[in-house]
Amino acid sequence: MAERRAAARAAAEPDFLQFNDLACETVGGRVIFATNEWFAPAANLLKVKQEPPQFITSAFTEFGKWMDGWETRRKRIPGHDWCIIQLGVPGLIYGFDVDTSFFTGNHSPYVSIQAGCLDEPPTFTLDGDRTGMAASDSQLAAVAKLGSEVWPELVPVSELQPGYSDCCHNYFKVNFTHRVTHLRLNMYPDGGISRLRVYGVGQRDWSSVSTRQDVDLVALTNGGVCLGYSDAHFGHPRNMIGFGRAANMADGWETARRLDRPKELKVDQRGILQVPGWEWAVFRLGHPGVISSIEVDTNHFKGNFPDSCRIEACSLTPKEEAQCIRTRWESGKWQVLLPPQKLRPHHRHLYSEAELTLTRPVSHVRLIIAPDGGVSRLRLWGRPTPITASSDQSADTSLQTLNLQTHITACAANTEDVKVFNTVKK
Numbered sequence: 370m371a372e373r374r375a376a377a378r379a380a381a382e383p384d385f386l387q388f389n390d391l392a393c394e395t396v397g398g399r400v401i402f403a404t405n406e407w408f409a410p411a412a413n414l415l416k417v418k419q420e421p422p423q424f425i426t427s428a429f430t431e432f433g434k435w436m437d438g439w440e441t442r443r444k445r446i447p448g449h450d451w452c453i454i455q456l457g458v459p460g461l462i463y464g465f466d467v468d469t470s471f472f473t474g475n476h477s478p479y480v481s482i483q484a485g486c487l488d489e490p491p492t493f494t495l496d497g498d499r500t501g502m503a504a505s506d507s508q509l510a511a512v513a514k515l516g517s518e519v520w521p522e523l524v525p526v527s528e529l530q531p532g533y534s535d536c537c538h539n540y541f542k543v544n545f546t547h548r549v550t551h552l553r554l555n556m557y558p559d560g561g562i563s564r565l566r567v568y569g570v571g572q573r574d575w576s577s578v579s580t581r582q583d584v585d586l587v588a589l590t591n592g593g594v595c596l597g598y599s600d601a602h603f604g605h606p607r608n609m610i611g612f613g614r615a616a617n618m619a620d621g622w623e624t625a626r627r628l629d630r631p632k633e634l635k636v637d638q639r640g641i642l643q644v645p646g647w648e649w650a651v652f653r654l655g656h657p658g659v660i661s662s663i664e665v666d667t668n669h670f671k672g673n674f675p676d677s678c679r680i681e682a683c684s685l686t687p688k689e690e691a692q693c694i695r696t697r698w699e700s701g702k703w704q705v706l707l708p709p710q711k712l713r714p715h716h717r718h719l720y721s722e723a724e725l726t727l728t729r730p731v732s733h734v735r736l737i738i739a740p741d742g743g744v745s746r747l748r749l750w751g752r753p754t755p756i757t758a759s760s761d762q763s764a765d766t767s768l769q770t771l772n773l774q775t776h777i778t779a780c781a782a783n784t785e786d787v788k789v790f791n792t793v794k795k
């Protein structure tokens with residue numbers, strides 16, 4: 370019953386929720402200006418997903434009811450409230466979730482979102498105004514220099530549902546093909562919003578990166594993105610490419626226990642479990658490159674780390690990528706990058722060049738774990754390879770080519786995979 374409910378919920382959710390949150394505080398997203406923050410600060414909008422909005426009936430501050438979101442005072446002057454958010458990872462935006470959890474009777478009735486595409490980040494941070502008056506003239510003048518009034522609209526003025534649990538997610542799909550660095554979130558005329566999730570794919574400026582410098586090519590901050598997976602029961606694989614080390618198990622990739630594990634377990638000469646099934650996650654690198662070292666971190670996974678892992682890689686054109694997504698990544702192009710490795714609990718596994726079996730540039734990788742379990746971080750260190758017009762991977766860096774429709778297919782396929790996984794052995 371619970372599974373059926375989860376499947377129905379997943380079917381109703383938009384596909385863009387599979388992408389990365391480019392504004393979250395953990396990737397460096399921050400609010401640089403808010404017209405008013407009387408009841409609750411706008412910084413709450415960007416809290417990490419693992420900290421869902423709370424409501425504490427008995428919690429009050431000297432300003433009023435404590436709320437876990439951004440809440441302005443009831444406006445008694447002309448205008449509307451708005452704030453400016455600097456994305457932690459500039460990139461292409463595919464959709465928003467404006468979450469109004471627990472704002473009932475004080476939620477913002479209308480919202481719109483504008484995009485800033487700035488070459489130079491502003492050098493100031495302005496504190497939100499808690500006095501209940503309008504932001505000062507000098508604050509507004511500084512913000513006006515950003516041009517926020519004229520920024521293009523990603524979400525036109527739209528009605529918001531209040532924060533009851535069955536309608537608090539207000540999803541907005543976006544069709545905008547420019548790299549976004551900032552957002553202006555407008556509330557009409559005032560009120561509260563608990564969280565803003567900005568789903569997209571990072572776009573790093575690679576011109577400043579030397580081809581002789583090792584970088585984590587799959588990092589979210591460098592434009593890496595998860596394009597498919599077999600199971601994400603407890604944690605999404607995109608968490609593995611997040612910033613720093615994982616805060617806890619929820620900040621990693623964790624699958625359900627596979628039901629096809631043999632009743633009696635056996636190991637081979639290397640001590641690796643002999644099991645019929647495995648779980649997988651595919652990533653596109655932020656830039657094609659030659660991978661020279663790998664980190665697989667099972668931090669926090671102590672009784673539920675995978676027995677072993679291996680990594681495969683390949684180089685795909687956007688057309689080939691679309692085809693792979695349609696066929697659920699069963700393409701024959703995969704080649705072994707890291708042969709099977711026995712894993713340890715709660716441990717940072719480092720693999721050097723000598724242990725890797727591919728020396729050519731790749732654009733996609735597939736992490737395979739057996740039989741199931743959790744991995745908190747995956748780091749793929751390597752050198753970005755120069756892109757020539759004739760190169761196979763020429764368009765891979767232009768994430769504008771990401772085909773959302775094929776991604777939807779992959780997500781639908783994964784839902785099916787979860788069903789298949791419960792009854793059929795791989």
Ligand SMILES: NC(=O)NC(NC(N)=O)C(=O)[O-]
Pocket residue numbers: 408432433434435436440443474475
């Ligand atoms: N009970 C309330 O939530 N009142 C007010 N909001 C807060 N946070 O106190 C309001 O009406 O805007």
